[in-house]
Amino acid sequence: MSQTKHPVVIANWKMNPATQNEAKTIAKATVAIAKKNTHATVVACVPHIYIAEVKKTTGQGPLLVGAQNCHVDVKGAYTGEHAAMQIKDAGGNYVIVGHSERRKMGEGNELIAKKMLAATVAKLSPILCVGEEVRDTQGNFLTMIETQVVTALSALPKSRLKDVIIAYEPIWAIGTGATATVADVEEMQMFIKKVLTKQFDRTIARHVRIVYGGSVNADNARELFTGSGVDGFLVGGASLKPVDFGKIVSATK
Numbered sequence: 001m002s003q004t005k006h007p008v009v010i011a012n013w014k015m016n017p018a019t020q021n022e023a024k025t026i027a028k029a030t031v032a033i034a035k036k037n038t039h040a041t042v043v044a045c046v047p048h049i050y051i052a053e054v055k056k057t058t059g060q061g062p063l064l065v066g067a068q069n070c071h072v073d074v075k076g077a078y079t080g081e082h083a084a085m086q087i088k089d090a091g092g093n094y095v096i097v098g099h100s101e102r103r104k105m106g107e108g109n110e111l112i113a114k115k116m117l118a119a120t121v122a123k124l125s126p127i128l129c130v131g132e133e134v135r136d137t138q139g140n141f142l143t144m145i146e147t148q149v150v151t152a153l154s155a156l157p158k159s160r161l162k163d164v165i166i167a168y169e170p171i172w173a174i175g176t177g178a179t180a181t182v183a184d185v186e187e188m189q190m191f192i193k194k195v196l197t198k199q200f201d202r203t204i205a206r207h208v209r210i211v212y213g214g215s216v217n218a219d220n221a222r223e224l225f226t227g228s229g230v231d232g233f234l235v236g237g238a239s240l241k242p243v244d245f246g247k248i249v250s251a252t253k
Protein backbone atom coordinates (compact mmCIF):
# COMPACT_ATOMS: atom_id res chain seq x y z
CA MET A 1 0.00 0.00 0.00
CA SER A 2 1.49 3.39 -0.93
CA GLN A 3 1.36 6.50 1.25
CA THR A 4 0.44 9.77 -0.41
CA LYS A 5 0.74 12.22 2.51
CA HIS A 6 3.82 13.51 4.29
CA PRO A 7 4.34 10.90 7.05
CA VAL A 8 4.25 12.05 10.66
CA VAL A 9 6.04 10.37 13.55
CA ILE A 10 5.12 11.54 17.03
CA ALA A 11 7.16 10.83 20.15
CA ASN A 12 5.16 10.55 23.36
CA TRP A 13 7.69 10.89 26.18
CA LYS A 14 4.90 10.47 28.76
CA MET A 15 6.21 11.46 32.24
CA ASN A 16 9.84 10.97 31.18
CA PRO A 17 12.76 11.54 31.42
CA ALA A 18 13.50 12.24 35.08
CA THR A 19 15.73 15.30 34.63
CA GLN A 20 16.05 18.40 32.47
CA ASN A 21 19.56 17.30 31.46
CA GLU A 22 18.32 13.98 30.14
CA ALA A 23 15.51 15.79 28.34
CA LYS A 24 18.10 18.01 26.63
CA THR A 25 20.15 14.98 25.56
CA ILE A 26 17.13 13.18 24.07
CA ALA A 27 15.92 16.41 22.45
CA LYS A 28 19.29 17.00 20.75
CA ALA A 29 19.31 13.46 19.37
CA THR A 30 15.69 13.82 18.22
CA VAL A 31 16.50 17.10 16.45
CA ALA A 32 19.27 15.23 14.58
CA ILE A 33 16.74 12.53 13.59
CA ALA A 34 14.32 15.17 12.29
CA LYS A 35 17.13 16.84 10.29
CA LYS A 36 18.12 13.52 8.72
CA ASN A 37 14.54 12.56 7.85
CA THR A 38 13.03 15.51 6.06
CA HIS A 39 10.57 13.15 4.33
CA ALA A 40 8.62 13.09 7.62
CA THR A 41 7.19 15.52 10.15
CA VAL A 42 8.75 14.62 13.50
CA VAL A 43 7.01 15.78 16.66
CA ALA A 44 8.09 15.38 20.29
CA CYS A 45 5.21 15.52 22.77
CA VAL A 46 7.01 16.15 26.02
CA PRO A 47 6.05 16.94 29.64
CA HIS A 48 4.86 20.55 29.93
CA ILE A 49 7.86 21.45 32.05
CA TYR A 50 10.24 20.56 29.19
CA ILE A 51 8.40 22.25 26.30
CA ALA A 52 10.35 25.53 26.40
CA GLU A 53 13.71 23.75 26.77
CA VAL A 54 13.03 21.34 23.90
CA LYS A 55 11.85 24.26 21.78
CA LYS A 56 15.11 26.06 22.59
CA THR A 57 17.07 22.98 21.45
CA THR A 58 15.24 22.72 18.14
CA GLY A 59 14.98 26.49 17.47
CA GLN A 60 13.65 27.01 13.97
CA GLY A 61 14.76 23.46 13.14
CA PRO A 62 12.57 20.68 11.83
CA LEU A 63 11.63 19.02 15.14
CA LEU A 64 8.20 20.21 16.21
CA VAL A 65 7.14 20.23 19.83
CA GLY A 66 3.90 19.24 21.49
CA ALA A 67 2.26 18.57 24.84
CA GLN A 68 0.40 15.51 26.07
CA ASN A 69 -2.74 17.17 27.41
CA CYS A 70 -4.44 20.55 27.66
CA HIS A 71 -7.27 22.12 29.62
CA VAL A 72 -10.55 23.13 27.99
CA ASP A 73 -10.48 26.69 29.27
CA VAL A 74 -8.14 29.51 28.34
CA LYS A 75 -7.29 30.57 31.91
CA GLY A 76 -8.58 30.44 35.47
CA ALA A 77 -8.58 28.61 38.77
CA TYR A 78 -7.50 25.16 37.59
CA THR A 79 -4.59 24.22 39.81
CA GLY A 80 -2.01 22.08 38.04
CA GLU A 81 -3.54 22.46 34.58
CA HIS A 82 -2.22 24.03 31.36
CA ALA A 83 -4.21 25.91 28.75
CA ALA A 84 -3.76 25.16 25.05
CA MET A 85 -2.79 28.79 24.53
CA GLN A 86 -0.02 28.47 27.16
CA ILE A 87 1.35 25.43 25.30
CA LYS A 88 1.32 27.44 22.07
CA ASP A 89 3.02 30.37 23.78
CA ALA A 90 5.76 28.08 25.17
CA GLY A 91 6.56 26.92 21.61
CA GLY A 92 4.24 23.95 21.17
CA ASN A 93 2.48 23.18 17.89
CA TYR A 94 0.77 19.92 18.79
CA VAL A 95 -1.10 18.38 21.70
CA ILE A 96 -2.13 14.79 22.37
CA VAL A 97 -5.81 14.60 23.34
CA GLY A 98 -7.63 11.61 24.79
CA HIS A 99 -4.65 9.32 25.33
CA SER A 100 -5.85 6.07 26.91
CA GLU A 101 -3.74 6.79 29.99
CA ARG A 102 -5.80 9.97 30.47
CA ARG A 103 -9.08 8.25 29.63
CA LYS A 104 -8.15 5.83 32.45
CA MET A 105 -7.91 8.86 34.78
CA GLY A 106 -11.55 9.64 33.97
CA GLU A 107 -11.57 11.63 30.72
CA GLY A 108 -14.66 10.83 28.66
CA ASN A 109 -15.58 11.52 25.05
CA GLU A 110 -17.44 14.78 25.83
CA LEU A 111 -14.50 16.30 27.71
CA ILE A 112 -12.17 15.16 24.93
CA ALA A 113 -14.39 16.95 22.38
CA LYS A 114 -13.99 20.20 24.36
CA LYS A 115 -10.22 19.72 24.51
CA MET A 116 -10.11 19.16 20.75
CA LEU A 117 -11.87 22.48 20.27
CA ALA A 118 -9.64 24.29 22.80
CA ALA A 119 -6.54 22.96 21.01
CA THR A 120 -7.63 24.11 17.57
CA VAL A 121 -8.75 27.54 18.85
CA ALA A 122 -5.18 27.94 20.20
CA LYS A 123 -3.89 26.89 16.76
CA LEU A 124 -2.41 23.64 18.03
CA SER A 125 -2.79 20.49 15.95
CA PRO A 126 -4.59 17.96 18.14
CA ILE A 127 -3.53 14.32 18.04
CA LEU A 128 -6.69 12.47 18.96
CA CYS A 129 -6.09 9.02 20.44
CA VAL A 130 -8.73 6.34 19.99
CA GLY A 131 -8.55 2.63 20.71
CA GLU A 132 -10.31 -0.36 22.13
CA GLU A 133 -9.51 -2.19 25.34
CA VAL A 134 -10.17 -5.58 23.77
CA ARG A 135 -11.12 -6.86 20.32
CA ASP A 136 -14.35 -8.82 20.65
CA THR A 137 -15.21 -11.28 17.89
CA GLN A 138 -18.56 -9.58 17.17
CA GLY A 139 -16.77 -6.38 16.16
CA ASN A 140 -18.40 -4.25 18.88
CA PHE A 141 -15.07 -2.49 19.33
CA LEU A 142 -15.63 -0.84 15.95
CA THR A 143 -18.76 0.90 17.27
CA MET A 144 -16.74 2.11 20.25
CA ILE A 145 -14.03 3.57 17.98
CA GLU A 146 -16.73 5.23 15.86
CA THR A 147 -18.24 6.88 18.96
CA GLN A 148 -14.79 8.06 20.11
CA VAL A 149 -14.05 9.64 16.72
CA VAL A 150 -17.50 11.13 16.07
CA THR A 151 -17.87 12.65 19.56
CA ALA A 152 -14.33 14.05 19.69
CA LEU A 153 -14.74 15.82 16.34
CA SER A 154 -18.33 16.92 16.83
CA ALA A 155 -17.52 20.40 18.18
CA LEU A 156 -14.94 21.28 15.51
CA PRO A 157 -15.76 23.54 12.59
CA LYS A 158 -14.96 21.86 9.27
CA SER A 159 -12.18 24.38 8.58
CA ARG A 160 -10.17 23.07 11.57
CA LEU A 161 -10.28 19.39 10.65
CA LYS A 162 -7.27 19.56 8.35
CA ASP A 163 -5.06 20.05 11.44
CA VAL A 164 -6.31 16.93 13.19
CA ILE A 165 -4.28 13.73 13.43
CA ILE A 166 -6.02 10.57 14.62
CA ALA A 167 -3.89 7.98 16.40
CA TYR A 168 -5.33 4.49 16.47
CA GLU A 169 -3.90 3.06 19.67
CA PRO A 170 -5.38 -0.25 20.80
CA ILE A 171 -5.03 -0.15 24.57
CA TRP A 172 -3.89 -3.77 24.74
CA ALA A 173 -0.89 -2.84 22.56
CA ILE A 174 0.33 0.22 24.47
CA GLY A 175 3.55 -0.48 26.34
CA THR A 176 2.89 -4.23 26.27
CA GLY A 177 5.13 -5.40 23.42
CA ALA A 178 2.02 -6.71 21.62
CA THR A 179 1.21 -4.97 18.33
CA ALA A 180 -1.87 -5.08 16.17
CA THR A 181 -1.29 -7.01 12.95
CA VAL A 182 -0.74 -5.12 9.71
CA ALA A 183 -4.18 -6.33 8.57
CA ASP A 184 -5.81 -5.06 11.80
CA VAL A 185 -4.21 -1.63 11.39
CA GLU A 186 -5.13 -1.45 7.71
CA GLU A 187 -8.74 -2.37 8.50
CA MET A 188 -8.93 0.24 11.26
CA GLN A 189 -7.48 3.09 9.20
CA MET A 190 -10.00 2.28 6.45
CA PHE A 191 -12.79 2.12 9.03
CA ILE A 192 -11.83 5.52 10.50
CA LYS A 193 -11.79 7.03 6.98
CA LYS A 194 -15.28 5.61 6.44
CA VAL A 195 -16.45 7.18 9.72
CA LEU A 196 -14.95 10.55 8.65
CA THR A 197 -16.65 10.31 5.27
CA LYS A 198 -20.00 9.65 6.92
CA GLN A 199 -19.52 12.44 9.50
CA PHE A 200 -18.04 15.01 7.08
CA ASP A 201 -17.06 14.17 3.52
CA ARG A 202 -14.48 12.32 1.43
CA THR A 203 -12.13 15.30 1.13
CA ILE A 204 -11.83 15.56 4.90
CA ALA A 205 -11.46 11.79 5.20
CA ARG A 206 -8.56 12.00 2.76
CA HIS A 207 -6.88 14.94 4.55
CA VAL A 208 -6.99 13.81 8.18
CA ARG A 209 -3.84 11.87 8.92
CA ILE A 210 -4.22 8.54 10.67
CA VAL A 211 -1.28 7.07 12.57
CA TYR A 212 -0.81 3.87 14.54
CA GLY A 213 0.50 3.57 18.09
CA GLY A 214 1.11 0.58 20.33
CA SER A 215 4.53 -1.02 20.88
CA VAL A 216 5.99 0.30 17.62
CA ASN A 217 9.71 -0.46 17.57
CA ALA A 218 12.74 -0.46 15.30
CA ASP A 219 11.96 -3.98 14.10
CA ASN A 220 8.24 -3.78 13.33
CA ALA A 221 7.95 -0.19 12.05
CA ARG A 222 8.77 -0.84 8.39
CA GLU A 223 6.24 -3.65 7.97
CA LEU A 224 3.52 -1.77 9.87
CA PHE A 225 4.06 1.34 7.78
CA THR A 226 4.32 -0.13 4.32
CA GLY A 227 1.55 -2.69 4.78
CA SER A 228 -1.20 -0.83 6.59
CA GLY A 229 -1.69 2.48 4.78
CA VAL A 230 -1.23 4.59 7.92
CA ASP A 231 0.43 8.01 7.68
CA GLY A 232 2.92 7.37 10.49
CA PHE A 233 3.22 6.45 14.14
CA LEU A 234 2.70 7.59 17.71
CA VAL A 235 5.60 6.11 19.66
CA GLY A 236 5.85 5.85 23.45
CA GLY A 237 8.66 3.77 24.98
CA ALA A 238 10.90 3.63 21.90
CA SER A 239 10.82 7.43 21.50
CA LEU A 240 13.10 7.76 24.54
CA LYS A 241 15.76 5.65 22.80
CA PRO A 242 17.08 7.85 19.98
CA VAL A 243 18.74 5.01 18.04
CA ASP A 244 15.44 3.09 17.93
CA PHE A 245 13.36 6.19 17.32
CA GLY A 246 15.64 7.14 14.41
CA LYS A 247 15.04 3.71 12.83
CA ILE A 248 11.27 4.10 13.27
CA VAL A 249 11.29 7.50 11.57
CA SER A 250 13.48 6.17 8.73
CA ALA A 251 11.03 3.28 8.27
CA THR A 252 8.40 5.77 7.04
CA LYS A 253 10.49 6.69 3.98
Ligand code: PEP
Pocket: 012, 014, 169, 173, 174, 175, 176, 213, 214, 215, 216, 234, 235, 236, 237, 238
Ligand atom coordinates in the same frame (compact mmCIF):
# COMPACT_ATOMS: atom_id res chain seq x y z
C1 PEP B 1 1.79 5.63 23.64
O1 PEP B 1 2.09 5.92 24.78
O2 PEP B 1 1.02 6.34 22.99
C2 PEP B 1 2.38 4.41 23.06
C3 PEP B 1 2.03 4.03 21.86
O3 PEP B 1 3.28 3.74 23.84
P1 PEP B 1 4.21 2.51 23.39
O4 PEP B 1 4.84 2.87 22.07
O5 PEP B 1 5.22 2.40 24.49
O6 PEP B 1 3.33 1.32 23.27
